[in-house]
Amino acid sequence: MRENVTKDQEIEQTKEDIQLSAKGLFKSIRKFLIELFDFREDTDHQATIEAIKADIPFKGATAWILLFAVFVASIGLNADSTAVVIGAMLISPLMGPILGIGMSFALNDIDTFKKSLLNLGTMIGLSLFASFLFFYFFPLSEDNSELLGRVSPDIRDVLIAFFGGLALMVARTKKGTVASVIFGVAIATALMPPLCTAGYGLAIGNFTYFFGAMYLFIINTIFIALATFLVFKLLRFPMHKYANAAKRKQYSTIATVIGISVMIPAIITFINVLQDTRTNTQINSFIKNEIKGNKSLQLIDWDKNIEKKEIFLNFFNEITEATENDLINELSNTLLYPNIGDFNLSIKGSDTKSFELITYAYKEKREELQESKNIIEGLQKQITSLQETITDLNNRIEQDALNKDQSIIAFSRIAKDAKIRYVDIESIGFSNVLSSKDFIKIDTIPVTTIKWNISLTDSIIKLKERDLRSWLQRELVLDTLFIKREK
16 A cells, blocks of 8 residues: 555656656746847937937938939839849838837927928929939830839738838847948838839839838838838837927827827738738639639630729630639639639630631641742742852853854843943943945944933933943943933
8 A cells, every 4th residue: 555655746846847857948948048039138219319310401412412312213213133132122211211200209309200291292202303303304215124013012022011110120229330230220121112112103103103102101101111010019118208298298199199190091902912912812722723724715815803803805816605604613612712702704705616626727837838938939939049040041142142253241240230320321221333424345333222211311321321431431442332322
């Protein structure tokens, strides 16, 4: 009996030891994680506030830096150069007032909020005006990827702005600012390119581009300010002190109301963008899986209208009623496509009753085309053979002329040279004519027959014939040459 009691005690002791060891391990892990992620001790409250306030004012050098950043970003968008656009992000001073807005909410500093809001508004107005002027005088030849990537924000842009803002504020609050983090956030959140894209939209009168780019800029601004607010509250930065208690309470109420007013659009924006992203993803998945994955369907193109909840499908082959019903049933599957189950399908198939008939006709036309090509190739060979025969005959005629009279050079060369020198000649002929003045003595007289362009006057023809006679006499080595004008 005693042995059983002793064994039970040993088992209970072992359990207690295991529990203590587990608790100790849990405490060790908890301590390790706290030391790993706790950054409150490395925070410099006063230096952080002063650094953010120093970046809020917009005047002097900051104004010129903003203008230069605008033009650099605009040139990058114009040239579709990612490297140039990144350079504009790094030198842009837009981040300062946005951080000031987030900090002023967290610290209940109404004066800093006013300054930040005024400077941010001025920066936005100047940026839009400068980019408008640039693209008005140097418009894009075509909409490129750098520009189109800033007119349709999605959930990724919201997350980038929020987490980028968190990273930026953690880096800002650290003793000894981490410059590389600040540069990285400036590139990721991309505040300057959307403003330049909005300016481009104004310059070409495309308000879809303008509102899309401004929407992206507002998303970045709101969620960077929100991240700033959260980090300041998490690190328990001291609230701004006012001498008058009533004034402090009034400003606190104003800051709270404004903060809630900003938070509501931020939450709505996040939900809307998330919803649009899910809808687009499911539409693309439906097209890929149910249509492009079906080998019996020949999709030409497709489009969508999310507001009207419609998907437009254009097929090359005939779409039967049974196929159309299958596609509608697949779309209404709420497990696979919960966001687009109530969308309508607008389907357009081929007017031809049979896809095989189109294929047969296409094949027949290809055979006819190939046969025509063969005929043309045969004719080309015949033409080449005839050209060679003509050239050979011309050579023989010239050789015979040379053999008969060495004073006459190849007529073909004379004719070509004459046409080059006298472009108004329409035809030329040469012959030796037998002539007799006293009807006893017979002479051989070289005669050139010329037909001139009818637009030439008689006086001009005479001048040209005089020059032509001298040239032909030299070429033919003749003492006498008569020119006969052909009507």
